[in-house]
Amino acid sequence: MAMLSLSLGEDRTVPTEFRIFAAGANPSDKGTFVFDEAAAVAVMKAYAAKSVPLTMDYEHMALSDPPVPAPAAASEWTPEVRNGELWATNVKWTEKARAMLAAGEYRLFSPAFFHDPKTMRVLRIINVALTNTPALNGIAPLVAASTDHHQEISMKPTACSKCKTSLKAPTDDNDGDEVVCKACFGSKASMLSIVGLKATAGDAEIATELSAIASFGSEIMALTAQTSRAAAVAIIAGWKSNAAEVVALRAATAETQERALKAEFDGVLVAATTDGKMSPAERETFSAMTLRLTGGKVTREAIDAVKAHVTTLAAKVSTDPTKQKEPGANLVTPEDHIIAKAMGNKIEDVQAYKLEQLKLAQQGA
Numbered sequence: 001m002a003m004l005s006l007s008l009g010e011d012r013t014v015p016t017e018f019r020i021f022a023a024g025a026n027p028s029d030k031g032t033f034v035f036d037e038a039a040a041v042a043v044m045k046a047y048a049a050k051s052v053p054l055t056m057d058y059e060h061m062a063l064s065d066p067p068v069p070a071p072a073a074a075s076e077w078t079p080e081v082r083n084g085e086l087w088a089t090n091v092k093w094t095e096k097a098r099a100m101l102a103a104g105e106y107r108l109f110s111p112a113f114f115h116d117p118k119t120m121r122v123l124r125i126i127n128v129a130l131t132n133t134p135a136l137n138g139i140a141p142l143v144a145a146s147t148d149h150h151q152e153i154s155m156k157p158t159a160c161s162k163c164k165t166s167l168k169a170p171t172d173d174n175d176g177d178e179v180v181c182k183a184c185f186g187s188k189a190s191m192l193s194i195v196g197l198k199a200t201a202g203d204a205e206i207a208t209e210l211s212a213i214a215s216f217g218s219e220i221m222a223l224t225a226q227t228s229r230a231a232a233v234a235i236i237a238g239w240k241s242n243a244a245e246v247v248a249l250r251a252a253t254a255e256t257q258e259r260a261l262k263a264e265f266d267g268v269l270v271a272a273t274t275d276g277k278m279s280p281a282e283r284e285t286f287s288a289m290t291l292r293l294t295g296g297k298v299t300r301e302a303i304d305a306v307k308a309h310v311t312t313l314a315a316k317v318s319t320d321p322t323k324q325k326e327p328g329a330n331l332v333t334p335e336d337h338i339i340a341k342a343m344g345n346k347i348e349d350v351q352a353y354k355l356e357q358l359k360l361a362q363q364g365a
Helices: 037-050 095-102 182-194 203-224 229-274 280-292 300-311 334-343 347-364
Strands: 002-007 018-021 024-028 031-035 054-058 074-082 085-093 108-115 122-131 150-155
Touching: 018 108, 018 122, 031 037, 031 122, 037 074, 037 085, 037 122, 074 122, 085 095, 085 122, 095 122, 203 229, 229 280, 229 300, 280 300, 300 334, 334 347
Parallel strands: 054 122
Antiparallel strands: 002 150, 018 085, 024 031, 054 074, 074 085, 108 122
16 A cells, blocks of 8 residues: 655645544543444434534533533534444534634534443434543544644555546545545445445345345335336325324224213113113112123123113012012123123023022021
């Protein structure tokens, strides 16, 4: 690998993007923090959920307790994951901060972030502060210091292996040993990121993923009976909308059915009270006793059990001797009807058994 001797001279170009976290371990004065795939997902998800532009300040003044006026060093910037690293991009420096950076008054930075105390994984970026005393170790200066000596910089081969364009400046944009220019590398990295692959993915891994995507696309086309992706997406969007409507309709239907069953259940018991077959107090007892067996819900089974029980009752007072029943004739309860039905027994057998037990008890007395 060739080495290029590059004079930094007096150039103090203020960058509009810089790396915040390297991929993997990031040692600091407060421990080693981890930025991996899970961290990248968590950080970008938190940024999207917050929906508020990230800013930069000076010396973390915005996080002071109690709060103090904290002027911005950058009014806005965008986090971006590149090859497993977290970068600050599209940095909009204030004029004051730009002047201080260009003058060398500030050279370094310090991110404020939340992390998992067990895994030390970075979870969310709060902001970034300009500082000359960062906690992170080994971070690169935002602006190169003015110097008269020469700095050794590694230089890759001077031609892009993709488009054969001459590489006129050092670049780290490499895919393994294959060296490409920024344009080709950015295009490939962007395409691979869309399908969830790293920029370093091999040909076999890329082929497998693309095959899976093509298969999935074919399944979607077949399922929606469409011939274009746009039409298929429209059909799926309609399904999503309809699904929400179906859920709401089912809930409304269930509520209507529940009210209807409750009205029928209460109607049977009210009619029995009106006919003189049970008192209001007995009605409440029968209702509570029956609903205990159905978990407090009015079901068709509960209604059938109450109806069956009411048919066995006679009016408490009757002037018609033919309607008088022998003592003990109404021993079955709504619970007996439900249990008998569940066990496959006849309610007449249950009544006969209870009547026999009553007679035996009377004889013993």
